Amino acid sequence: MVFLVTGGAGFIGRWVVKNLLLKEKEVVVLDNLSNARKENLAEFSDNSNLLELIIDNIINKKIVESLFEKYKFSVCLHLAAQINVQESLDFPEKAFENNVIGTYNILESARKYNTKVVLIGTCMAYDLADSNIAISETHPVKPASPYAGSKVAAEEIAMSYYYGLNLPVVILRPFNTYGPFQKINMEGGVVSIFISRKLKNEKLLIYGDGTQTRDLLYVEDCADFIVKAAENENCIGEIINGGIGKDISINDLALMIVGDRSRIEHVKHHHPQSEIMKLVCDNRKAKKLLKWEPSTFLQEGISKLEKWIRENEW
Ligand SMILES: NC(=O)c1ccc[n+]([C@@H]2O[C@H](COP(=O)([O-])OP(=O)(O)OC[C@H]3O[C@@H](n4cnc5c(N)ncnc54)[C@H](O)[C@@H]3O)[C@@H](O)[C@H]2O)c1
Numbered sequence: 001m002v003f004l005v006t007g008g009a010g011f012i013g014r015w016v017v018k019n020l021l022l023k024e025k026e027v028v029v030l031d032n033l034s035n036a037r038k039e040n041l042a043e044f045s046d047n048s049n050l051l052e053l054i055i056d057n058i059i060n061k062k063i064v065e066s067l068f069e070k071y072k073f074s075v076c077l078h079l080a081a082q083i084n085v086q087e088s089l090d091f092p093e094k095a096f097e098n099n100v101i102g103t104y105n106i107l108e109s110a111r112k113y114n115t116k117v118v119l120i121g122t123c124m125a126y127d128l129a130d131s132n133i134a135i136s137e138t139h140p141v142k143p144a145s146p147y148a149g150s151k152v153a154a155e156e157i158a159m160s161y162y163y164g165l166n167l168p169v170v171i172l173r174p175f176n177t178y179g180p181f182q183k184i185n186m187e188g189g190v191v192s193i194f195i196s197r198k199l200k201n202e203k204l205l206i207y208g209d210g211t212q213t214r215d216l217l218y219v220e221d222c223a224d225f226i227v228k229a230a231e232n233e234n235c236i237g238e239i240i241n242g243g244i245g246k247d248i249s250i251n252d253l254a255l256m257i258v259g260d261r262s263r264i265e266h267v268k269h270h271h272p273q274s275e276i277m278k279l280v281c282d283n284r285k286a287k288k289l290l291k292w293e294p295s296t297f298l299q300e301g302i303s304k305l306e307k308w309i310r311e312n313e314w
Contacts (some may be wrong), residue, residue: 179219242283
């Protein structure tokens with residue numbers, strides 16, 4: 001049983017690889033390093049179960065085909081994607097090429113070998129929710145950026161391979177994920193950015209009024225969610241949310257991290273039209289179907305991440 005992890009050198013991908021290697025699975029990584037570094041996988045360089053790191057592009061159909069031919073993967077955990085919302089608003093084509101065409105290439109090869117595809121979607125697919133509603137998988141979809149639109153398109157294409165071609169597919173929608181190895185630039189997550197600014201004695205900048213909320217998932221819990229879905233046969237054909245089930249406003253998050261209101265500043269939002277004001281996950285389906293439970297709560301996750309950023313001078 002060989003597992004393919006696309007985007008496996010990236011932030012969440014390297015934790016998925018770690019989780020699989022700890023379970024002594026054989027893993028191949030395909031990543032073009034457009035938003036990652038080879039060093040993210042350095043911890044596993046002596047692990048013989050990491051069979052290969054292929055630095056190439058999922059848009060390259062021939063490469064994808066030859067890889068599937070070589071390894072006849074049992075499962076493909078498909079994380080490779082263009083993830084930057086602002087960039088997708090500026091250059092929608094890149095999101096379309098990477099997230100739609102790239103996913104199509106994976107699906108086409110997967111169907112030759114009946115490879116199970118675990119497609120990592122996103123909570124950004126969802127429409128705005130009322131203030132007291134946790135978002136379940138039946139909540140309406142309304143992609144507010146080409147990033148979200150391309151991810152929803154990838155999900156729909158994957159489900160068409162499930163319904164029309166009997167390909168084993170599962171769609172996962174993780175909520176905002178944070179932890180070590182996440183970038184601290186605009187493509188990174190808010191928690192990493194805030195901690196790093198705190199450590200540099202810079203002000204924490206909040207876009208808009210800061211009342212927008214996020215359900216923040218620690219990255220090892222996210223990887224566990226993804227690997228549990230890869231291993232579970234009951235979830236084929238399903239869409240499943242992953243989040244802790246509790247949200248926090250960006251104002252409260254900033255205060256929790258820096259502990260001093262005078263070090264927080266509100267600035268003009270870059271793309272208010274693509275902001276989702278309230279995101280809290282209804283995770284009951286994942287708990288029931290996958291027997292998955294997040295185990296790291298926010299304060300603990302922030303402490304772990306801060307320690308890691310200090311030690312790694314990220
Ligand atoms: N970070 C989050 O909060 C979050 C939340 C929900 C869903 N997701 C999804 O999880 C997945 C991983 O996200 P991440 O946060 O780890 O981002 P990331 O950018 O660190 O990971 C994506 C990886 O894919 C690679 N990649 C991009 N385009 C590629 C291509 N054409 N060919 C090969 N490799 C390519 C990048 O180099 C990177 O290593 C994405 O599909 C993203 O949409 C992320």
